[in-house]
Each structure stands twice: as structure tokens, then as C-alpha cells.
Amino acid sequence: MYDLDGNSEVSQAEVMTKAGLTQAQVLGVFKVYDINGDGRVDMSELRNLFSKFDINGDGSVSQTEYNQHAKDVQSTGK
Numbered sequence: 001m002y003d004l005d006g007n008s009e010v011s012q013a014e015v016m017t018k019a020g021l022t023q024a025q026v027l028g029v030f031k032v033y034d035i036n037g038d039g040r041v042d043m044s045e046l047r048n049l050f051s052k053f054d055i056n057g058d059g060s061v062s063q064t065e066y067n068q069h070a071k072d073v074q075s076t077g078k
């Protein structure tokens, strides 16, 4: 969903572009989801991310779910 150039990894720039987040917000998100710390979110990390966003487990992430989760991430600072 965030992989704009199709290389199966999501860079910080892609998240900023796609989600309209600031760099500071993206860094906060990456701290949580970049599990192996290489500065990119790859497909397995992305699946993990997706399952966290999909709060009601219906296989898609609504704007409401996205906003809710983004808020949680920012308020916990993780």
C-alpha cells in the first residue's frame, strides 16, 4: 500500500508521500515497525504493520483505523 516504486520495501520517503506525515511522525512510525532497524520496512514488516492497523480484522485498513492507530503510536511514543 505504501510501496510507491514497487521494490517491496517501504522507505521513509514513501510513507511521507503516501500517508502525508511529517518526517518526525514517520520516524516515530519507523521506530515501531522497522523491526530489524535497517531504515526500511520490508514486506514481512509491512504485514506486521498492516495487522496492527487493521483493528477489526476485516482485511482492510479504513481511514478510521488508520487514524486511531496513528494516534496510539504517537501517544505511546513507540
Ligand SMILES: [Ca+2]
Pocket: 003, 004, 005, 006, 007, 008, 009, 010, 011, 014
Ligand atoms: Ca519502495
Ligand SMILES: [Ca+2]
Pocket: 034, 035, 036, 037, 038, 039, 040, 041, 042, 045
Ligand atoms: Ca527493516
Ligand SMILES: [Ca+2]
Pocket: 053, 054, 055, 056, 057, 058, 059, 060, 061, 062, 065
Ligand atoms: Ca479493518
